[in-house]
Amino acid sequence: MTDMRVSIAGVKFKNPILVASGTFGFGHEYGKFYDLSELGGICVKGTTLHKRDGNPAPRIAETPSGILNSVGLQNPGVDAFCAEEMPFLKRFDTKIVANISGNTLEEYSELAEKVAAAGVDMIEVNISCPNVKAGGLAFGTSCTSAAAATEAVKNHAGSVPVMVKLSPNVTDITEIARAVEAAGADALSLINTLLGMRIDLKTRRPILKNNTGGLSGPAVLPVAVRMVWQVANAVKLPLLGMGGVASGADAAELMFAGASAVAVGTALFNDPYAPIRVRDELAEYCENAGVARVSELTGGVKPW
Amino acid sequence: MDVYKCTLLSNDKITETSCDMRVLAPEMADAKPGQFVHVKCEGFTLRRPISICDVDGEVLRLVVDRRGKGTEWLTEQRVGATLDILGPLGRGFGTHGRVLVVGGGIGCPPLLYAAKASDSADAILGFRNSAAMMLLGDFRDACDTVQLATDDGSAGFRGRVDELLRRRLSEEKYDRVLSCGPTPMLRACKRVCEELGVPLEVSLEERMGCGVGACLVCAVKLRGADGEYVGHVCKDGPVFKAEEVCFDD
Numbered sequence: 001m002t003d004m005r006v007s008i009a010g011v012k013f014k015n016p017i018l019v020a021s022g023t024f025g026f027g028h029e030y031g032k033f034y035d036l037s038e039l040g041g042i043c044v045k046g047t048t049l050h051k052r053d054g055n056p057a058p059r060i061a062e063t064p065s066g067i068l069n070s071v072g073l074q075n076p077g078v079d080a081f082c083a084e085e086m087p088f089l090k091r092f093d094t095k096i097v098a099n100i101s102g103n104t105l106e107e108y109s110e111l112a113e114k115v116a117a118a119g120v121d122m123i124e125v126n127i128s129c130p131n132v133k134a135g136g137l138a139f140g141t142s143c144t145s146a147a148a149a150t151e152a153v154k155n156h157a158g159s160v161p162v163m164v165k166l167s168p169n170v171t172d173i174t175e176i177a178r179a180v181e182a183a184g185a186d187a188l189s190l191i192n193t194l195l196g197m198r199i200d201l202k203t204r205r206p207i208l209k210n211n212t213g214g215l216s217g218p219a220v221l222p223v224a225v226r227m228v229w230q231v232a233n234a235v236k237l238p239l240l241g242m243g244g245v246a247s248g249a250d251a252a253e254l255m256f257a258g259a260s261a262v263a264v265g266t267a268l269f270n271d272p273y274a275p276i277r278v279r280d281e282l283a284e285y286c287e288n289a290g291v292a293r294v295s296e297l298t299g300g301v302k303p304w
Numbered sequence: 305m306d307v308y309k310c311t312l313l314s315n316d317k318i319t320e321t322s323c324d325m326r327v328l329a330p331e332m333a334d335a336k337p338g339q340f341v342h343v344k345c346e347g348f349t350l351r352r353p354i355s356i357c358d359v360d361g362e363v364l365r366l367v368v369d370r371r372g373k374g375t376e377w378l379t380e381q382r383v384g385a386t387l388d389i390l391g392p393l394g395r396g397f398g399t400h401g402r403v404l405v406v407g408g409g410i411g412c413p414p415l416l417y418a419a420k421a422s423d424s425a426d427a428i429l430g431f432r433n434s435a436a437m438m439l440l441g442d443f444r445d446a447c448d449t450v451q452l453a454t455d456d457g458s459a460g461f462r463g464r465v466d467e468l469l470r471r472r473l474s475e476e477k478y479d480r481v482l483s484c485g486p487t488p489m490l491r492a493c494k495r496v497c498e499e500l501g502v503p504l505e506v507s508l509e510e511r512m513g514c515g516v517g518a519c520l521v522c523a524v525k526l527r528g529a530d531g532e533y534v535g536h537v538c539k540d541g542p543v544f545k546a547e548e549v550c551f552d553d
Contacts, residue, residue, distance in 0.1 A: 022520075023514075023518065025517065025519075028517075029514070029516040029518040029539075045520075053533070053534045054520065054523060055523075057510050057511065057521070057522065057523040057524065058510065058511040058521075059511070059520075059521040059523060060350075060511045060513050060522075061511070062348065062349060062350050063349075065349060066349055067349050067513070069513070069519070069521055071521055071523075074520050074534060207511075218349070268514060268518070268519075269349065269350055269513045269514045269519060270344065270348075270349055270350065271344075272390065272514075272516070
């Protein structure tokens, strides 16, 4: 039996399969299909200081091997998350990763303080949401602001490890990764969605009411593998890899590229059991390959 | 509610673009009128939401309209094929008392099950033209009366269903009106029902992701006691009380 336990910045996950923020809500829905304690961890829906209604519908469009979404961080606000969602999530034997998104550095600080006090296991700093005007991606595309957001969260997170979620919508993701590392991040997660657009030929209207949205799903897997590999070579921080993972083989690729753990997202919409299946397929791959500890896969690629 | 592997028992073309499909789904025998299923289509990232047209014992009936590549794949499936179906999902219609169902085009199928489940039902069904008509025999069996409208007058009344609805509600008493169809039609029905003081439930459609309320893409603007808020068609609906829905008008 392969040892499936992994750890990121001191947080011990029972297996390396998490679910990606924004695809799993706060766990209630998929908790009807399986015990959430089966998961390595849950990156919960991104939360903001105040409640957000999100963007107008349509918020989704299908693409070849993927989807575009433009939800726009609809969420009940951090206080509701802490008061109403955390008590439910804490009932499960899994790690809870809060995902926070601020409009200003002060908001990032306040969010970090609140979710840390609520007892989350880790904070994922969203500086890469492509669907909101202020904050979000605005912080993630420059080294200076990415570092500033990281520092703001670090200074208010107490002992809770801070993981920064990187955007692929940049010229050189390794520059941002280095800046965030220097600012004190404990881990990185990547990739967020790639900015995209689709147009209805009949109406000449973009399918998304927001015009543009974030691309996810199998189409982005190779981009994620490449970026995880580049970032792994650029920094010493542990990485949570994500982007189009739909099978154990996909997860293994991201781990070989340098990820310590992997998040499943869009695959859930096709198969609610995707994270469990990915975990089991990864374990089976390890068994067959004679891998004693799944953590041995991390960074195991042999580049030409 | 779960993911089930269901055998396709029949697949009959009923209009130029739509198929009447029956699947063996004993696990979904308790599905309620107005609920839907989310069907996996080979090679596509997203499932396709299909309203439940009828439940007969262990057999689930779905009418699928070919809208794009995904539903094209679905309608091409042969008898004996196994379909991967997530469901039953969402909140359905209230069916107590005497109901009037008002359907438009591909919005008609879920109203058949609602009509059957009600104490007594009448139907007003609208279509583009006579070639687009569907399920008339089924509605005639399930309802006391069926009135037809077509845009071009090629069958039944020439005009819109809300005109027939207005006449009907002025002459007869109903406990509720249930409606499913294009948004302009639902908006017109809402106006008529509000004027004449009859409760209306509408089944909405929106581009959908997960189907279970996790991804938040199928947003709909609703009005509650505390003002406007954003709900989701897959979890809070697809059936809503008409007074709760903020149609853009």
